[in-house]
Amino acid sequence: MATATDVSNVSPRGSTSPHSVLRAIWSSYFFRKFLRALATIFVVTTIIFFLVRLLPGNPIEIYVNQLIVTYGMPVHEAQDQAAALFAIDLDEPVILQYFSYLQNLARGNFGQSVLSPGTTVTEVILRFLPWTLFSVGLGLLISFTVGVLLGVIMAYRRDSFLDHGFTVVSSIISSVPDFLIGLLLVVWLGVQWKIIPIGAMRGAYSSGMVPGFNLEFFADALFHGALPISTYVLTSVGFWMLSMKSNTISTLGEDYVTIAKARGLKEWRITTAYVGRNAILPLFTILTIRVGFVVGGSLLVEQIFEYGGIGRMLGQAINQRDYTLMQGIFLIITFSVIFANFFADVLYGWLDPRIKLQDN
Amino acid sequence: MSQTSDLSWHQSTEENGSQPPLSLQNVHVSYRTRAGSVQAVRGVTLDLLAGESLALIGESGSGKTTLGLGIVRLLVDTAEVSPGQIIYRRDGRELDVLSLAEGPLREFRWRDCAMVFQSALNAFNPVLKVWDQVWDTAKAHNWNNRSEVRERFLDLLRFVQLDPDRVIDAYAHELSGGMRQRTLLAISLLLDPQILILDEPTTALDILTQRTIIDLLRRLKEDLHFTMLFISHDLAIAAELADRVATMYAGQVVELGPVSEIFYRPRHPYSLGLIRAVPTVTGGFEELSSIPGSPPDLINLPSGCKFHPRCPFASERCSREEPGLERVGDNHFAACWHTDAVQEDIERNGLRGRRAA
Ligand SMILES: Nc1ncnc2c1ncn2[C@@H]1O[C@H](COP(=O)(O)OP(=O)(O)OP(=O)(O)O)[C@@H](O)[C@H]1O
Ligand code: SF4
Numbered sequence: 021m022a023t024a025t026d027v028s029n030v031s032p033r034g035s036t037s038p039h040s041v042l043r044a045i046w047s048s049y050f051f052r053k054f055l056r057a058l059a060t061i062f063v064v065t066t067i068i069f070f071l072v073r074l075l076p077g078n079p080i081e082i083y084v085n086q087l088i089v090t091y092g093m094p095v096h097e098a099q100d101q102a103a104a105l106f107a108i109d110l111d112e113p114v115i116l117q118y119f120s121y122l123q124n125l126a127r128g129n130f131g132q133s134v135l136s137p138g139t140t141v142t143e144v145i146l147r148f149l150p151w152t153l154f155s156v157g158l159g160l161l162i163s164f165t166v167g168v169l170l171g172v173i174m175a176y177r178r179d180s181f182l183d184h185g186f187t188v189v190s191s192i193i194s195s196v197p198d199f200l201i202g203l204l205l206v207v208w209l210g211v212q213w214k215i216i217p218i219g220a221m222r223g224a225y226s227s228g229m230v231p232g233f234n235l236e237f238f239a240d241a242l243f244h245g246a247l248p249i250s251t252y253v254l255t256s257v258g259f260w261m262l263s264m265k266s267n268t269i270s271t272l273g274e275d276y277v278t279i280a281k282a283r284g285l286k287e288w289r290i291t292t293a294y295v296g297r298n299a300i301l302p303l304f305t306i307l308t309i310r311v312g313f314v315v316g317g318s319l320l321v322e323q324i325f326e327y328g329g330i331g332r333m334l335g336q337a338i339n340q341r342d343y344t345l346m347q348g349i350f351l352i353i354t355f356s357v358i359f360a361n362f363f364a365d366v367l368y369g370w371l372d373p374r375i376k377l378q379d380n
Numbered sequence: 381m382s383q384t385s386d387l388s389w390h391q392s393t394e395e396n397g398s399q400p401p402l403s404l405q406n407v408h409v410s411y412r413t414r415a416g417s418v419q420a421v422r423g424v425t426l427d428l429l430a431g432e433s434l435a436l437i438g439e440s441g442s443g444k445t446t447l448g449l450g451i452v453r454l455l456v457d458t459a460e461v462s463p464g465q466i467i468y469r470r471d472g473r474e475l476d477v478l479s480l481a482e483g484p485l486r487e488f489r490w491r492d493c494a495m496v497f498q499s500a501l502n503a504f505n506p507v508l509k510v511w512d513q514v515w516d517t518a519k520a521h522n523w524n525n526r527s528e529v530r531e532r533f534l535d536l537l538r539f540v541q542l543d544p545d546r547v548i549d550a551y552a553h554e555l556s557g558g559m560r561q562r563t564l565l566a567i568s569l570l571l572d573p574q575i576l577i578l579d580e581p582t583t584a585l586d587i588l589t590q591r592t593i594i595d596l597l598r599r600l601k602e603d604l605h606f607t608m609l610f611i612s613h614d615l616a617i618a619a620e621l622a623d624r625v626a627t628m629y630a631g632q633v634v635e636l637g638p639v640s641e642i643f644y645r646p647r648h649p650y651s652l653g654l655i656r657a658v659p660t661v662t663g664g665f666e667e668l669s670s671i672p673g674s675p676p677d678l679i680n681l682p683s684g685c686k687f688h689p690r691c692p693f694a695s696e697r698c699s700r701e702e703p704g705l706e707r708v709g710d711n712h713f714a715a716c717w718h719t720d721a722v723q724e725d726i727e728r729n730g731l732r733g734r735r736a737a
């Protein structure tokens with residue numbers, strides 16, 4: 021229990037080597053968190069390893085079926101071809117597979133894709149993940165910024181027409197799942213009204229484009245990312261608006277805001293440093309946690325728009341039961357969720373001076 | 381620099397002014413609510429004299445905080461101040477506080493009239509250090525000399541008996557309740573305001589801290605002659621710190637007079653009730669709750685004198701006609717039809733009354 025008086029004993033200008041005390045609390049707190057994160061990653065990795073193998077069918081069966089259905093191959097021939105192609109021994113006992121997987125993982129080796137032998141999972145991730153980070157990240161950034169600004173305006177103009185209008189619209193939009201919004205965008209904008217060239221927007225960038233840090237490429241990437249990004253913005257902006265609005269309203273009622281007014285502070289200073297900063301604080305944690313769901317959240321949306329990101333790759337990997345690729349991508353998802361949580365803690369402790377001492 | 385006499389710069393200009401720095405004229409405040417209009421303050425006329433310390437006492441809900449907030453125009457949006465006038469005077473200029481525009485209002489706040497709030501626990505922005513909030517205050521009033529501001533604030537922290545180096549760079553959560561209250565008091569003195577409004581400066585503090593704050597306020601009053609309006613539940617504190625006392629009931633000042641008059645020769649049954657409600661043991665930190673009956677519904681006020689449903693002296697006239705403040709002695713006013721009966725009662729039964737049990 022850290023009461024105000026306890027706290028005052030360990031504050032920076034106390035009597036006994038206070039800095040080292042603080043640092044000890046700080047470091048041990050994060051050390052504990054770090055250990056917990058490691059354990060979580062291990063457990064999740066294990067669960068995923070067995071879970072993907074519990075999915076009906078295995079990569080070879082699926083591939084064999086494909087050969088039979090698409091090329092009309094006889095069963096034997098198809099099986100032979102599959103066996104020759106795949107560098108995976110599915111007859112090896114699962115537990116042995118598991119241990120060799122762990123061994124490789126410990127060395128940073130995610131293995132090779134089952135379905136495209138010769139391609140490492142790491143290569144696939146490095147190639148597709150950046151596009152997901154780009155599109156979801158930008159979407160998140162836009163919706164956070166826009167949502168927070170609108171939320172503050174709504175709070176200051178509470179009960180105005182604008183407030184009610186935004187509240188209704190954003191409540192409706194945020195209750196529609198993202199893939200549905202994606203589908204509606206495709207159907208309305210692309211197919212029915214033909215406002216946007218859906219076909220040309222597939223992939224992460226136009227073929228023939230040379231990736232590089234130049235304006236042309238960036239514009240092209242934005243063009244291809246526009247639909248997924250709009251979808252992410254539409255689905256999440258309402259959340260930020262409403263949260264920021266309610267945080268702002270409750271912060272406006274705080275005594276320190278009234279007292280700041282009593283001290284004659286300028287309206288702008290009060291809005292930013294007294295109201296805004298305190299109201300936005302809890303949102304930063306949610307933001308960082310959401311960043312962790314970047315990869316996972318892109319799954320359906322990227323498939324709808326055929327965007328060239330990791331979500332679409334995951335979709336393919338699942339369909340084809342590409343065990344190693346699935347494992348790799350799920351591991352990245354797990355890792356980013358955990359890292360985001362970790363980062364949220366650090367960020368919050370850094371933004372909110374009250375936090376550091378509370379954990380002890 | 382750190383002598384207390386330096387803390388107040390306004391002395392010389394003030395002594396000669398015969399005009400009160402603050403005059404409330406027939407001030408009304410009502411809150412709009414779903415149930416109707418809450419008449420929180422109903423026609424208060426009051427002068428705050430230069431260098432005096434005026435205590436506003438009364439039960440919970442009598443409108444003390446509303447009046448204080450009204451003076452610095454910090455009431456919530458649902459509150460309406462009308463009719464009424466609040467006149468502020470300094471160095472011969474006169475301000476109509478209620479019609480001040482944004483800019484002049486900001487200047488008026490804290491520089492002319494600072495207010496220490498009822499709940500100082502939450503008085504500080506949790507993400508800014510004390511110093512940042514002090515610096516904000518100085519800058520807002522165009523005092524841009526950082527080292528000068530810091531020097532002055534360190535002095536003030538010493539004045540309120542805090543360890544200045546420890547407090548100035550602390551966050552509010554690193555300070556105890558009493559320390560926060562004293563820090564707020566120090567900040568309230570930063571710009572050397574002409575008027576200081578203190579709303580229950582000692583409630584919610586432990587007895588020792590209360591004592592420290594009362595002693596500080598006494599020094600403000602006796603050594604520095606600050607003009608103070610302080611609001612309190614606690615008659616003992618009012619008796620100790622006030623030059624004059626105003627008793628409020630149902631949004632009105634029902635008795636006003638010098639502290640000794642009010643506490644030894646009250647002429648309003650409500651003031652008398654308050655005094656008799658304080659336990660005789662001179663602890664006096666009890667809340668005033670033992671007057672029989674409860675405060676009136678401020679939406680549907682009783683007819684006549686608002687105190688009549690609870691008043692032991694009430695007559696038939698009291699329920700029909702509302703009394704106004706009348707002179708009952710030297711600088712002593714009371715709003716009651718039967719002030720003589722109150723006086724007789726005190727003569728017969730003593731100030732504290734004959735306690736039945
Ligand atoms: N924001 C508000 N909306 C509606 N009514 C209010 C509001 N604030 C105060 N009131 C009402 O106005 C009346 C006066 O309240 P006020 O806070 O001024 O009393 P007080 O004398 O300061 O009481 P206390 O001693 O409890 O602080 C009370 O009846 C209260 O319920
Ligand atoms: S006027 Fe009547 S009811 Fe009101 S305080 Fe005086 S005696 Fe009591």
Ligand SMILES: [Mg+2]
Pocket residue numbers: 444445446498579
């Ligand atoms: Mg109050």
